[in-house]
Amino acid sequence: MPDHRRDRQGSVCMNRRSLLISIILLAGAFLIFRSFQPPEQPASGDVMANVTVPQLSAQAQVGDTLFNRSCASCHGENAAGKDGIAPPLVHKIYEPNHHADAAFHLAAKNGVRAHHWQFGNMAPVEGVTDSELDTIVIYVRELQRANGIN
Incomplete structure (x- = not known):
């Protein structure tokens, strides 16, 4: 057995x-x-997009000021991005059909996990109100439209 x-x-x-x-x-x-x-490249901070700045509406002019205060240190002047730091918001990825206005609010309020770019996660933006975000989004959308992103 x-x-x-x-x-x-x-x-x-x-x-x-x-x-x-x-x-x-x-x-x-x-x-x-x-x-x-590939080895990680150091952040150069170089401008990532050529952005045509249109004649901005009064609201977008206020949004420009708010953007420069709260967003430009990462996303660059005129939302053109900074290489190795943060992506351009004047880019087809951020067109309204793909990233609605609410997506900008959520990203600023809660931060966002990296999913389109290799910059790492975005931290929440401190000290920006919902009404300021509305105005910043108006500014970004005007820049996008002026650059063929609808």
Whole structure:
């Protein structure tokens, strides 16, 4: 009569050994994959988009001032982006059909996880009210329309 205990113990040992080998192979694959990643480039802060600035409405002029106070340090003058820091908001990714006005409010109030660009996560913007955000969005939308983003 066969000894089933011995077979089960051998099977358990074999499963543990296979699991350990799998973990070692996965760790090795991860290390190899990371070694092929391009090195991170330092942030240059260079302008990322050529932005045509139109004759702004009175509200957008106020939005420009608010944008410069709360957003331009990352997103650049005229929302043109800063290389390695933050993306341009005058970009087709941020057109109203893809990022509605509410998306700007949510990003500013709550921050946003990186999903279109490789800049990392955006932190919430401190000290900006909902009505100020409305005015900033008017400014950004006027810039977008002047640059063919509708």
